[in-house]
Amino acid sequence: xxxxxxxxxxxxxxxxxxxxxxxxxxxxxxxxxxxxxxxxxxxxxxxxxxxxxxxxxxxxxxxxxxxxxxxxxxxxxxxxxxxxxxxxxxxxxxxxxxxxxxxxxxxxxxxxxxxxxxxxxxxxxxxxxxxxxxxxxxxxxxxxxxxxxxxxxxxxxxxxxxxxxxxxxxxxxxxxxxxxxxxxxxxxxxxxxxxxxxxxxxxxxxxxxxxxxxxxxxxxxxxxxxxxxxxxxxxxxxxxxxxxxxxxxxxxxxxxxxxxxxxxxxxxxxxxxxxxxxxxxxxxxxxxxxxxxxxxxxxxxxxxxxxxxxxxxxxxxxxxxxxxxxxxxxxxxxxxxxx
Amino acid sequence: xxxxxxxxxxxxxxxxxxxxxxxxxxxxxxxxxxxxxxxxxxxxxxxxxxxxxxxxxxxxxxxxxxxxxxxxxxxxxxxxxxxxxxxxxxxxxxxxxxxxxxxxxxxxxxxxxxxxxxxxxxxxxxxxxxxxxxxxxxxxxxxxxxxxxxxxxxxxxxxxxxxxxxxxxxxxxxxxxxxxxxxxxxxxxxxxxxxxxxxxxxxxxxxxxxxxxxxxxxxxxxxxxxxxxxxxxxxxxxxxxxxxxxxxxxxxxxxxxxxxxxxxxxxxxxxxxxx
Numbered sequence: 268x269x270x271x272x273x274x275x276x277x278x279x280x281x282x283x284x285x286x287x288x289x290x291x292x293x294x295x296x297x298x299x300x301x302x303x304x305x306x307x308x309x310x311x312x313x314x315x316x317x318x319x320x321x322x323x324x325x326x327x328x329x330x331x332x333x334x335x336x337x338x339x340x341x342x343x344x345x346x347x348x349x350x351x352x353x354x355x356x357x358x359x360x361x362x363x364x365x366x367x368x369x370x371x372x373x374x375x376x377x378x379x380x381x382x383x384x385x386x387x388x389x390x391x392x393x394x395x396x397x398x399x400x401x402x403x404x405x406x407x408x409x410x411x412x413x414x415x416x417x418x419x420x421x422x423x424x425x426x427x428x429x430x431x432x433x434x435x436x437x438x439x440x441x442x443x444x445x446x447x448x449x450x451x452x453x454x455x456x457x458x459x460x461x462x463x464x465x466x467x468x469x470x471x472x473x474x475x476x477x478x479x480x481x482x483x484x485x486x487x488x489x490x491x492x493x494x495x496x497x498x499x500x501x502x503x504x505x506x507x508x509x510x511x512x513x514x515x516x517x518x519x520x521x522x523x524x525x526x527x528x529x530x531x532x533x534x535x536x537x538x539x540x541x542x543x544x545x546x547x548x549x550x551x552x553x554x555x556x557x558x559x560x561x562x563x564x565x566x567x568x569x570x571x572x573x574x575x576x577x578x579x580x581x582x583x584x585x586x587x588x589x590x591x592x593x594x595x596x597x598x599x600x601x602x603x604x605x606x
Numbered sequence: 607x608x609x610x611x612x613x614x615x616x617x618x619x620x621x622x623x624x625x626x627x628x629x630x631x632x633x634x635x636x637x638x639x640x641x642x643x644x645x646x647x648x649x650x651x652x653x654x655x656x657x658x659x660x661x662x663x664x665x666x667x668x669x670x671x672x673x674x675x676x677x678x679x680x681x682x683x684x685x686x687x688x689x690x691x692x693x694x695x696x697x698x699x700x701x702x703x704x705x706x707x708x709x710x711x712x713x714x715x716x717x718x719x720x721x722x723x724x725x726x727x728x729x730x731x732x733x734x735x736x737x738x739x740x741x742x743x744x745x746x747x748x749x750x751x752x753x754x755x756x757x758x759x760x761x762x763x764x765x766x767x768x769x770x771x772x773x774x775x776x777x778x779x780x781x782x783x784x785x786x787x788x789x790x791x792x793x794x795x796x797x798x799x800x801x802x803x804x805x806x807x808x809x810x811x812x813x814x815x816x817x818x819x820x821x822x823x824x825x826x827x828x829x830x831x832x833x834x835x836x837x838x839x840x841x842x843x844x845x846x847x848x849x850x851x852x853x854x855x856x857x858x859x860x861x862x863x864x865x866x867x868x869x870x871x872x873x874x875x876x877x878x879x880x881x
Contacts, residue, residue: 282876311788329704330876353710365702369617370625380711381716387609410624426705518642 270341271302271468272434273309273326278335280321280490291380295321297490298335303434303466308457310481311470312587318490319470323438326468327357339434353382356427356465360439362419364426367412371403371422374411375429382430390429397425401455408570417448424455428463435459437469441476453480474584482581488591509579510559513548515572522569526551529565532556550579607719610711614723623728629731637735640677644743647673670745672829674736678747679761680820681732683793685724686765690717690773690865691786707869707878714865717773721766754827761820764854765793769862772869777878793817816857819850 280296296318303309311319324330325337328344328351337344339351356363365374375394376384384390398407401421406414411422420440427435440456441449457480460467471477476485477500486494486501494501514522531551551562555595566573622629648670693716696702706716736747751760768789776782796818872878 280876324876327704327708329707329873329878331874349710349712352708357701357705359701359704359710364705365700366617366702367700368621373617373620377613377617378709379709380609380703381706383710385609390609390613509668536615 273303274338276336278332281333306464308467308481310477313487317487338599356432358423358437362423365411372407375426378426379429384430393429397429432499435467478583511577513574525565525569529561531562566588569594614719618727640739644670671748681819683765687769689721690769691776694773694776750828754824757820757824764816764857767858767861770865774864777868777872816854
C-alpha cells in the first residue's frame with residue numbers, strides 16, 4: 268500500500284482562552300484519525316465551530332497538535348516542520364493569502380519562490396503555466412485588489428499549486444463566489460487533483476460543493492469526526508426515504524397530527540426547496556416505503572385530498588443534518604459515529 | 607536564496623511604486639523634518655528652550671552636516687527596528703503571514719531578506735531626500751567615509767536584533783505599535799542627546815543600547831577623519847570596538863532566538879495570524 272499523502276493519527280488540539288479565573292480550555296479537535304491518498308479529494312464538513320479550520324491549520328503546520336500526530340507524506344509536521352514546508356499549498360477563504368497591491372502574476376511568482384520554486388526562470392515559467400491552465404491570463408497584470416473574488420480565488424489556487432505541492436489544503440475555497448465562479452473553481456480543483464496527483468482537503472459548509480468535488484467526506488461536529496466515507500456510501504446510509512406530498516388545500520394542524528400519528532416524521536425541506544409550495548406541501552420521512560400508503564390514508568382521513576407525491580433524491584445536506592443531528596425533526600438517535 | 611531576495615526587493619519597490627501618494631507624503635515628511643533640523647543645528651531657526659540648554663551636545667551644538675549625518679543613521683536604523691514587527695503584523699485581516707510561515711524558508715530569514723530589500727530601497731529615496739535638503743539649506747550631506755560603513759553595518763545589525771525582539775513580542779501579542787514607536791524614539795534620542803553628560807536615564811540607555819557606540823564611531827570616522835582612523839590603526843580604540851562587536855552580536859542573536867521562540871510559541875498556541 269502506498270504512503271498516504273496525509274495521515275492524522277488521533278490528532279487533538281486544545282486551545283486555552285481567557286485569563287485568570289476566566290481561563291478555560293476549548294477542545295477544537297478531539298482524537299481525529301484519517302488518511303488521504305494521493306489524487307484523492309477529501310471534504311471536511313461540519314457546522315461552525317466543528318474544528319474544520321483547525322484540522323486544516325494542523326495539516327498546514329500552522330497549529331501544532333496538542334496530542335497525536337499529523338503526517339504529510341509520512342513526515343511528522345511537528346518534528347520535521349521545515350521538510351514539509353513547501354510540500355503543502357493552502358488556499359484560504361476569500362483569497363486572504365494574497366498581497367492586495369501586487370498583481371496576480373507577482374503574487375504567484377512570489378509565493379512560488381518562497382516555496383522553493385527554483386531559479387527565477389523556473390518560477391516565472393511555473394507561474395505562466397498555472398495562469399494559462401486556470402485561464403486567468405487577461406488578469407495576470409492586474410493588482411489583486413482590483414480582481415473579482417472568483418478570479419482572486421483562482422490566483423490563490425495558482426499560487427498554492429505553482430510550486431508543485433503534493434498536498435493542497437483549502438479552507439472554504441468557494442465562499443463568497445457566485446455560482447459560475449464557484450462551479451469553475453470546483454472543476455479546476457477536480458482537474459488539478461486528477462492530473463497532478465495532489466491530495467486535496469477542502470473544508471466547507473457548502474454541501475453541494477462537497478457532493479460535486481469530494482471523493483470522500485469527513486463529517487465533523489464538536490471537534491470529532493462523526494463519519495468518514497465516500498459521498499455515495501453516506502447517501503445510501505443516510506439518504507432517507509423522503510417524500511414531498513402536495514395537497515389540494517392548505518396544510519392544517521389536523522393533517523400534521525395525522526401524519527405523525529401514521530408513523531412518519533416531518534421531513535426537512537431540501538435547501539433548494541425551502542419555503543416552496545406556499546403551505547400546500549408537506550415533507551415526510553419514512554423508515555420504509557411500506558409506510559407511504561399509511562400516510563396517504565391518514566391525510567385523506569383528515570379531510571384533505573392529495574394532489575401529487577414526489578420521492579426526493581437523497582442529498583448530502585440531508586445526510587449531514589441527520590449525522591450531525593442539527594436538522595429539525597431528526598430521529599432521537601440522530602448522532603452517528605461511523606469512524 | 608538570491609531568488610527570494612530578488613522577489614523581496616521587487617516586492618518592496620513595487621509597493622512604493624504602486625502607492626506613489628504614500629511614498630511622496632512619507633518623503634515630504636522626512637524632508638520637512640530634516641530641513642528644520644538642519645536649520646536648527648546651524649542656528650538659523652529658534653529652538654525650544656529645552657533644546658537650547660543642550661547646546662554643548664544637543665542639536666544646536668552640532669555642525670549642521672553632523673545633524674544630517676545623525677538623521678541619515680537614524681532613518682537607516684528605523685527600518686531595522688520596525689521590520690520584524692511589521693512582518694509579524696503585516697496586512698491585517700489577511701493570511702499572508704500564514705503563507706510566509708509555511709514557506710520553505712524560515713520566517714526569520716524572510717525577515718532578514720526583507721531588511722536587506724528595505725535597505726536597498728532606502729538608499730535611493732534617502733539620497734533623493736538628502737539632495738533636496740542640501741539644495742534647500744545649502745548644507746552639504748557628509749557622505750560617510752568608506753571606513754565608516756563597517757560601524758554603520760554593525761549599527762544596523764544590532765538594531766535588527768532589537769527589531770527581531772520586537773517582532774517576537776508582535777508574534778505573541780500582535781499590537782505592539784506603541785512599543786515600536788518607543789524604541790524608535792530611543793534611537794532618535796540617542797543620536798541627538800548629549801548622553802555623555804547624562805548620568806542616568808539616557809546615559810544608561812546609551813551604554814546598553816549598541817546603537818550609540820557604533821554611531822559615535824561612524825560619526826568620528828566621518829568627521830574626525832584621519833585622526834580617528836589613526837587612533838584605530840594604533841589599536842587604541844580596539845578594546846572598545848571589540849566590546850561593541852560582542853554586544854552587537856549578543857543583541858542580534860538574542861533577538862533572533864527570541865523571535866524563533868515566539869514563532870514556535872505562536873504555533874503551539876495557534877495564534878500566528880490572529881489579530
